[in-house]
Amino acid sequence: MKSRILIIEGTSGVGKSHLADALVRKYIDENKKIRSLLYLTQAHIYGPLAVDEDKGTLTKEMNTKHLDRIQAALEWLASSLGSEHNVEFYCLADTLHITQCVRPGIIEWKDIAPYDTKLKQIECKLIFIKAKPATIWDRGIVPRLKDQFMLEYARKFGRNPGEIHQYFVDEQQKLEMLATNSSLERLVLNAETDFKSNVDEAYRFWHQ
DSSP states (O other), X not given: OOEEEEEEEOOTTSSHHHHHHHHHHHHHHHOSOOOSEEEEOHHHHTHHHHHHHHHTOOOHHHHHHHHHHHXXXXXXXXXXXXXOSSOOEEEEEEXXXXXXXXXXXXXXXXXXXXXXXXXXXXXXXXXXXXXXHXXXXXXXXXXXXXXXXXXXXXXXXXXXXXXXXXXXXXXHHHHHHHHHHOXXXXXXXXXXXXXXXXXXXXXXXXXX
């Protein structure tokens, strides 16, 4: 496989999307020709599940079929470059199978362990961003107090900002355990580290 596929995982507010955006911009800045680059935001990863999740109609079969479609697309995009000499497939995914084990939480690790193995076969890598509880509060709760995220979506996790914050602190522990179970090559970044340093380290890891 001639692929450089990177999944960024972590709980809400730790900077996943911010890091992914910086990596895409760095890649574009450093390459004169952009030949094969895919950025899967949560609109692709999580969005297709959200409506049925909110309705209470999301099933394990629906969730795993969604993951199967993503897996099949990544496999084709990676394998289709087999005859190329100077082109590699670069991909960033803002969360994927690990997050979906806790949010929506319809599937469990046993359901996605084979999927994890398939991702490893196409040389997929994993970055896990870890934050202190105070950082999750400062970055994930306070700036969003008047946003739709807190006023509507996050209400399923708690009755007030304090309870919602505790949910995400607990979620981080679950995600970290799941990331440890993964067979993917993994890099752990601390959210409190200088952002540029994290971007540079993540970029080297993605391109190794």
